[in-house]
Amino acid sequence: MSNVFQLHASNPGGFTRMDNDLYGALIRADLSGRELRVALAIHRQTAGYNVSSARIAASYIAEMANIHREDVSRIIGELLRQRVIYREGGSKAPIGISPANEWKIDAKNNRKTTATKEPQCGVSTTSLVAFPPHNKDTNTSTTSDEVVVDAKRQPGAVPEKVSRTKQDACPHRAIVDLYHEILNELPGVALINATRIQHLQSRWREHQAHRDLAFWREFFETVKASDFLMGKVEGRFNTKPFRATFDWLIAPRNFVKVVEGNYNA
Known part of the structure; x- marks a missing residue:
């Protein structure tokens, strides 16, 4: 058929x-x-x-x-x-x-062909079968705060440790630079203090999509496209127009409002 x-x-x-x-x-x-x-x-x-x-x-x-x-x-x-x-x-x-x-597409899957490395194991002189290394030769233990990378037990060798905190670190300066680049009409950020670092770190970690500077660029462009957030709309009873600030934008509730488009007066 x-x-x-x-x-x-x-x-x-x-x-x-x-x-x-x-x-x-x-x-x-x-x-x-x-x-x-x-x-x-x-x-x-x-x-x-x-x-x-x-x-x-x-x-x-x-x-x-x-x-x-x-x-x-x-x-x-x-x-x-x-x-x-x-x-x-x-x-x-x-x-x-x-x-x-x-189109200028990133090469994601173009891996260079490399010569196959010989297995790190013992080889029998009478057989082609390779024997895997003994478990005692490799230490794969981890802790709650650090990851042990290729920790081979050799005399005097110190396992290389990578901090999970560093892996999840938020690029505070890069985000602030994007804010200044896109929203130069709003009040500038002169100091990245502890409170701002804490809020940025929380927004960065709370969702995988936030851990990308492309997301933050679109976030700030969304703000720029809003006359209300940019202070171009008069308030009720001829009051002074509202204008967003960096601290207002990265506060938990306000951040969600902007992401979901629920920020109009």
Whole structure:
């Protein structure tokens, strides 16, 4: 039984046409599975309606691609950086698929072929069977705060330890630099004090999507696109307009409001 069906204009289910060059480029593209799903969702919402670009909410893409909304925002940032998609303006502007010849995709799976290393084990002179090293030769113990890396018991050798705290460290300065770059109309940050470090560290650790500077760039661009947060909307009864500050943005409740788009007066 054939599973090939002819597509007709009267097909009640409809169909989305895709340029053959774009189709081939997506097949060859070294994108992650989630990046490809988001790109296809954007293509569906643009080419599927015969438009080159459209305003597409991250929540809608999340539903289509079955990906968490905050992860979608991060992935859109990655696709923009790699020029797979483009945006016509700020963070809420229409997006579309870029021409394949403009793509600058990171090489994720291009691993150089290296010579196979000989196994570190004893080899019988009468057999080709390799015997694995004894367990006593390798120490794989760990503690709650540190990870032991390649700790071989040799006379005088000290195991190399990597602190989990360092692995999860928040790039405070880089985030503040992004704030100054994108939101230069808002009050600047002159001092990264203990309170700010604590709040940034908490926001960085509370979700995997936050541990990416691309997320923070989109976060600040969302703020820039809001007339309310930028102090361009007059308050009630002609009161002074509200204007966000760095401390306000990284406070727990306010941070969630901005991420979820629930920050209007």
